[in-house]
Amino acid sequence: MARVEDGTLLAGQGRFAADAAEGAHQVVFVRSTEPHADILGIDTAAARAMPGVLGVYTAADLGLDGARLPVLTTPNPAFAEATGFQMAEQRIPLLATERVHYVGQPIVVLIATDRYRAEDAAEAVTVSYRGRAPVTDAATALEAEPLYDHLADNEIARIGYSFGDPENAFGRAHRVVSGEYRIGRHGAVPLETRGAVARPDRRLRRVDLTTSTQIPHLVRNAVRTVTGWAEHEIVVHVPDVGGGFGTKANVYAEEIVLAVLARQTGFDLAWIEDRQEHLLSAAQGRDQVHRTRLAVDGQGRILAWGDEFLVDVGAGSLWVAGIVANTAVHALGPYRIPAVRMSGRAVLTTKTIVAQYRGAGRPEAAFALERTLDAAAAELGIGTARIREINLLTDTDLPYPRPIPYRDGEPIVYDGWDYRACLTKVRDLLPETERERLRAEHPGALLGYGLGCYLEATARGPYETARLRVLDDGAVELATGAAAAGQGHATVFGRVAATALGIPEDRVRYRPTDTERLPDGIGTFASRSAVVAGSAVHNGAMRLLDRARALAQEVLGGPVEYAGGVFRRGEAEIGLGGIAAHTRGDPTALDVTETYRPRTVTWTMGVHAAIVAVDRRSGMLSVLRYAVAHEGGNELDPEIVRGQILGGVAQGIGGSLFEEYGYAPSGQPLSTTFAAYHLPLSTDVPNVAVAHLHVDTPDNPIGARGAGESGTIAAYPAIAAAVDDALGGRIHCAATPLDPGLIHGALRKAAVLA
């Protein structure tokens, strides 16, 4: 079934940021060409004199000297206390003035009549640098001189906790396996790059900022923090957004500068990022190294688990607290683990800034744990399915408390049903025997089968908002604080509202998010929208209905029956539109803004299975079959849930096989075009069989669980495991993207080359 959005999007009638740019002047940023350097001088004179150039500005010219990006998340105190979480202050400037910390960092902003002239002018701006040593590796960064003057070293956040008696368990275990696992730096790379349009209104003293974001309210708040403007002076609008996946759940210097510049110049301004700029300067993700230890008994039961990880957040991350905490929490996995020693650090390097790319710590944690489990299975000579069977939590274990709080400070209690059922189910969907069957079709390849489990906390608070308003014809206008970035919010939330109100879905009009219509909200990320925004919509609709019922009783003079948007009392009736007309004098009568606060997160568990072909001659990989079985809540739209899984798997395959932001030893980024940054193509992604095992959750009124990141998390370990299996254990893949050169080397050593 088509989504509500599809008609316009497929007909090319979407309205994206660039479509809102008509009549606006073009803005381009002059970006650092150096990974790490002092700025000795900035000369904008030549650029100013060029034809079509309307202005060239440094931070000082805009009064933004010293202005910084506000961080987007700080840890809950109870969580920080329990997990030893600490973080240092980050000082990421809006426009660099004294020192640059990555190639692509904005330094100067300029306005021209079109993008061609703007790029000509950008070339004419001269920034003189005195180079400093680049730092492109997290381990090196720990030893290196501090990259920021206000810091004593490059460690920007740390976490460390333990429970049970891990050292004792490591001491007396039947086996302890250890490993080092690396997940490469890559990112969301949405179809639509970043972009924003700012239109100032001098009389109203406000700026309307249309930006391709997942978090309009946080963008607005950041603009206000930097400028001190009142809430009504900056209104953020979300256009159609062509994908975000976390890279747009970030506040960018470019957005804030654009708003300030529009206000100061009085010009309507558009900044539409091009692809090279995106690959250079939009927030990236992953880039973690985990050193693991796993103690098991003779049967393969986990006795203790240790993970010591390092996150490279580049020149900084407004989400560092989220990434580090997510990693440390999700590294506990869906297993019975009695003792844990966990420690993690985030470090600064001279690479591009980092945000929460789909999974944000979860895929990295799953890669470390799942790969270590596979290593233990190999060591014990038991199958990879068997070791999971033994350790996965079942209906007798669940609900399963963990002795640390979640990031919201609430105690962790896994609220699933039977995680082993997901393993059984995925092996039904994609049995290992399928590998044997496929061998005949692929004589030139070695085939392997791999599994990966994940557990993800979804539906993170603290809250989300929705506003519902009855229009004069009885249709209901709906907006949510969680902004749409292509997920299908209009379809899903429209359905939630229509169901609650008992009206046809086509009577709900979903309005894109803006911060005027809905002054409070958080955003779309962290597998949260369906549950938290969906619950706000549901509760808001119920409240709207209560109000309408009370008004209908007033009008009709007594108790009423309700069905399909119409209240009846005997022969007399009045519809929602009728009540709206009746209460015209009080426009708030049928206009409800609802805030939903989840008690805590709800957990989604799943298992991925993959069959991968390794070409005997080249060591190159192709994923032939893929299946996902997951526990989920009420599916508000089964096709959209499936789509989330499929898209997630595609991104996981991309990260496992191809995608990487590479850096030269000189610190220069190597992946600034699609000739160097390889996205998965349709030919790289097989059909994905998906099974949804329904597990109700009483925690929210719509019974939903999050699923937005599930598809990505376990893809990396499942694919890596399949390669190990294809080579009969002659390799243990420990780093992504998987390196065909390394695999080829293992093939040659084993002389299994055809």
Add this chain to the structure above:
Amino acid sequence: MKPAEFTYYRPESVGEALHGLATLPDPKPLAGGQSLLTLMNLRLARPATLLDIGRFTELARVFDDTEALVLGALVRHRTCETDPLVAARAPLLHAAAGHIGHLGIRNQGTIGGSLAHADPAAELPLAAVTLGATVHVESATRGKRALSAEELFVSFYANSLEPDELITWITVPAIRPGQGWGFVEYARQHGDYALAGAGVLLSLDARGRIAGLRIGLLNAADRPLLFDEREGTAPVLGELPEPRLWEGLGWRLAALSEPSHPDTEYVKALCASAISEAAEAATERAGENT
């Protein structure tokens, strides 16, 4: 990603184009634009003048000559890939063209543009040197000259043309009885540039022994590498074409390559595989083509 300022001309004839190349400031011919426009958008190329030759229908034709196939410089990759004449007379060129990028790129990109662009990872330059193609060029002041494909390629993205010269025609020796060909490449993704690839043109004598052998490698040096009877393949002349022989030859020739890829050992191994796989295919086809 917008080009620096340039002036655009669309000459009406080859003569006009040649005149423009000789007289206009810093001119560049624009054919399919699939390499040049990208470089301009990245501002890695910034010609002052673009001469758009893309619509000269005259140079988009393919002729069958007695011993050769003659292709205009503007023959699209897609034509090489689909034209039955190319498939019959220059099957290696035909096979190689199908590996270039994606359909939209093959619809636009031209053989003249690909040869002039001189990318050592590209398929058509490899096919041209393997087949011993001749490149015909013309200039307004010095008239016509012909050079071998090998002479055209100088280094990474550098050809031996003078700035006022235009490639007009390419002649490719047609496949002869007793000859077999092979083309194999290894790319990580569909449509991607290959990490390694080999073209093989093999001639067998009446006794089934190797009478001639040309082997080209792509992405193995700063230009397409050719090994022929003068250089590299002489030791196997007169031998029986057997898999063991090809494997040994593959490794020997691969050792002479200088891949720019950081994992040189891997790429050399791929070159060796590509050679033996393509040579086996060529052996089989030579046997059938008597």
